[in-house]
Amino acid sequence: MNTLDRKLGFLSSLPLTVVLLASFLAPMVVVALFSIMPAKVFSLANMPDFSAYSVFFSQGYYKSLLWSLGMALASTAILLLVCWPLAYGMAKVFGRFTLVLTIAVVMSLFVSENIRLFGWVLTLMKGGLIEGHFRAFTGVGFESPLYGVGIIVFGLVYVYLPFMLFPLAQGIAMVPDDTRQAAYDLGATRWQVLWQIEVPLAAPGIVVGSLLSFVLAAGALAESKILGGQAVIAIADDIETAFTFGQNWPLGSALSMILIVIIGGLALFGVSKVDLDAIMGRKR
Amino acid sequence: MSGQALLRLEGIVKKFGDFTALDGIDLDINEGEFFTIVGPSGSGKSTLIRLLVGMDDVTSGEIRLNGARIDQTPANLRPTCMVFQSLALFPHMSVGQNIEFPLKLRKEDPAARRTRALELLDLLRLPRDYYDKRISQCSGGERQRVALARALAFDPEILFFDEPLSALDYRLRKTLEKELKDLHARTGKTFVYITHSLEEAMVMSDRIAIMKDGRFEQIAVADEIYGQPVSRFVAEFMGEVNLFALDTGTDGTLSSDILSIREGARLSAVTPGASGLLMVRPEYVRFAETGESYDFTLSGKLHGEYALGSRIQYELETPAGMVTVEKLREDRLSAREGDDIAIGFNADVTHFIGDTP
Numbered sequence: 167m168n169t170l171d172r173k174l175g176f177l178s179s180l181p182l183t184v185v186l187l188a189s190f191l192a193p194m195v196v197v198a199l200f201s202i203m204p205a206k207v208f209s210l211a212n213m214p215d216f217s218a219y220s221v222f223f224s225q226g227y228y229k230s231l232l233w234s235l236g237m238a239l240a241s242t243a244i245l246l247l248v249c250w251p252l253a254y255g256m257a258k259v260f261g262r263f264t265l266v267l268t269i270a271v272v273m274s275l276f277v278s279e280n281i282r283l284f285g286w287v288l289t290l291m292k293g294g295l296i297e298g299h300f301r302a303f304t305g306v307g308f309e310s311p312l313y314g315v316g317i318i319v320f321g322l323v324y325v326y327l328p329f330m331l332f333p334l335a336q337g338i339a340m341v342p343d344d345t346r347q348a349a350y351d352l353g354a355t356r357w358q359v360l361w362q363i364e365v366p367l368a369a370p371g372i373v374v375g376s377l378l379s380f381v382l383a384a385g386a387l388a389e390s391k392i393l394g395g396q397a398v399i400a401i402a403d404d405i406e407t408a409f410t411f412g413q414n415w416p417l418g419s420a421l422s423m424i425l426i427v428i429i430g431g432l433a434l435f436g437v438s439k440v441d442l443d444a445i446m447g448r449k450r
Numbered sequence: 451m452s453g454q455a456l457l458r459l460e461g462i463v464k465k466f467g468d469f470t471a472l473d474g475i476d477l478d479i480n481e482g483e484f485f486t487i488v489g490p491s492g493s494g495k496s497t498l499i500r501l502l503v504g505m506d507d508v509t510s511g512e513i514r515l516n517g518a519r520i521d522q523t524p525a526n527l528r529p530t531c532m533v534f535q536s537l538a539l540f541p542h543m544s545v546g547q548n549i550e551f552p553l554k555l556r557k558e559d560p561a562a563r564r565t566r567a568l569e570l571l572d573l574l575r576l577p578r579d580y581y582d583k584r585i586s587q588c589s590g591g592e593r594q595r596v597a598l599a600r601a602l603a604f605d606p607e608i609l610f611f612d613e614p615l616s617a618l619d620y621r622l623r624k625t626l627e628k629e630l631k632d633l634h635a636r637t638g639k640t641f642v643y644i645t646h647s648l649e650e651a652m653v654m655s656d657r658i659a660i661m662k663d664g665r666f667e668q669i670a671v672a673d674e675i676y677g678q679p680v681s682r683f684v685a686e687f688m689g690e691v692n693l694f695a696l697d698t699g700t701d702g703t704l705s706s707d708i709l710s711i712r713e714g715a716r717l718s719a720v721t722p723g724a725s726g727l728l729m730v731r732p733e734y735v736r737f738a739e740t741g742e743s744y745d746f747t748l749s750g751k752l753h754g755e756y757a758l759g760s761r762i763q764y765e766l767e768t769p770a771g772m773v774t775v776e777k778l779r780e781d782r783l784s785a786r787e788g789d790d791i792a793i794g795f796n797a798d799v800t801h802f803i804g805d806t807p
């Protein structure tokens with residue numbers, strides 16, 4: 167009886183399992199297989215070699231990867247600092263205004279990322295909204311902040327803000343007010359309450375928000391292209407070029423595999439480090 | 451009074467907008483006392499304790515601890531601490547880390563901290579191997595003890611309690627009430643306890659303050675509050691009670707529309723000419739056998755009989771409304787619902803609550 171139930175469960179989940187495997191796993195497998203093909207082939211029916219991976223080092227693609235990871239790290243760190251007070255306000259202080267803020271932030275997601283970034287270009291470029299007005303009124307111009315690493319990081323922070331803000335607010339909402347007050351009552355300073363009570367108890371939100379924004383920023387492409395004017399090349403840019411102009415699928419696949427392994431490893435590490443259950447006070 | 455009160459409140463007022471939550475509270479709490487503040491929800495007792503701990507500011511008035519003003523001192527600098535209703539244990543720390551938290555903030559060295567934490571586990575009768583347990587592995591009663599240990603590790607001048615037992619089941623609550631009283635005796639600390647439960651207050655406290663609408667109605671030892679309440683509110687709040695309107699003449703004679711009064715019956719300690727309420731607790735009311743005579747008598751119909759464990763409660767329908775009588779189980783009455791029953795009681799078991807002009 168029991169075994170029949172189990173079999174029925176398996177059988178009824180089978181169609182969906184097949185769809186999921188086909189749509190998620192199959193493309194990954196194809197990419198993984200292409201990554202070990204010789205350069206510039208369009209078929210998997212070739213003798214595998216690992217030439218694409220050696221190109222990663224010999225032709226300097228690792229620099230793009232390091233730039234992408236570095237900028238993702240910087241933007242994640244900045245997002246944590248910027249979003250903490252905002253998320254704290256949303257979770258504990260703002261009350262009804264939280265809804266307004268939530269809607270405002272979500273609304274920004276309705277506009278395509280590229281269009282929003284071009285908006286920033288028009289705002290920040292020489293002769294644009296800010297510098298143009300400033301020059302018209304004062305007669306003195308200044309250089310545009312566009313086309314540098316700094317503005318790319320700014321773009322990443324701007325675009326991925328919601329992905330940090332909402333998980334963080336959720337995390338902070340999980341910190342009971344009483345524990346904060348109790349720590350304060352027992353003699354803790356504001357900083358001690360923050361580091362010893364709020365940060366550890368909000369850790370699931372911090373981890374989820376950081377992972378989301380880091381993973382998205384590491385694979386981001388538009389910010390470096392539109393705001394950065396390709397001052398530095400992002401790894402995602404290299405991957406796109408390899409698949410399109412370069413007509414080199416094995417190279418594009420190899421670069422993708424490297425990014426996937428690094429980000430996937432990081433995500434698994436992050437999630438395993440934070441014992442979500444223990445923090446929530448649940449027994450294993 | 452020998453020396454100064456440990457904690458002195460003078461004219462404490464707390465307003466939230468137009469609403470006055472605390473309306474001029476004066477109170478002295480003595481060193482080593484177990485003082486309980488009882489009141490229904492909304493009476494202002496939680497507001498008061500938040501002011502005392504420092505989680506809210508007074509609108510006006512002074513709080514003095516050992517003579518020094520503390521009402522402007524933030525909570526983390528006050529030498530007092532509180533056991534929360536929710537206990538507010540830190541779920542990401544072990545039992546030991548929770549207890550050591552205040553010591554760690556004072557940068558005491560780890561070995562000394564550990565020693566103190568283990569002593570406190572002993573004091574609270576928790577096994578020492580609980581030191582490494584997670585909070586989530588502890589039962590309700592054990593958490594209660596951990597919260598107490600953490601507060602005691604802080605070594606406060608006064609330990610405040612905000613209804614910490616209210617979430618527990620009846621039996622555990624009874625056990626912990628006694629343990630808390632015992633702990634108070636062993637530590638010699640000053641405990642200030644807030645509750646809405648009369649029973650809790652009666653079991654544990656040296657003195658009880660009854661709170662209503664942001665003021666104290668009465669502050670006294672438990673027996674006095676129970677036996678000689680100053681107002682109808684206190685009388686009714688402190689358990690079952692029977693109240694009868696009563697007038698006294700200028701010569702001390704008593705008259706009532708409801709009760710039959712024996713010729714010559716007098717109430718001592720009542721100003722002649724006063725009118726008010728005559729109070730008698732249900733356990734002092736007697737079923738009047740024929741031939742017995744009481745200062746006050748009344749008859750009615752038996753309305754219901756309720757078993758309260760060791761005691762039986764009877765409700766009688768009388769011209770004065772429902773009258774409650776309690777008997778020990780062994781003195782159970784053999785009567786049926788609807789039977790006519792006469793009750794009586796003497797002046798010495800009553801208390802007169804004069805009308806406040």
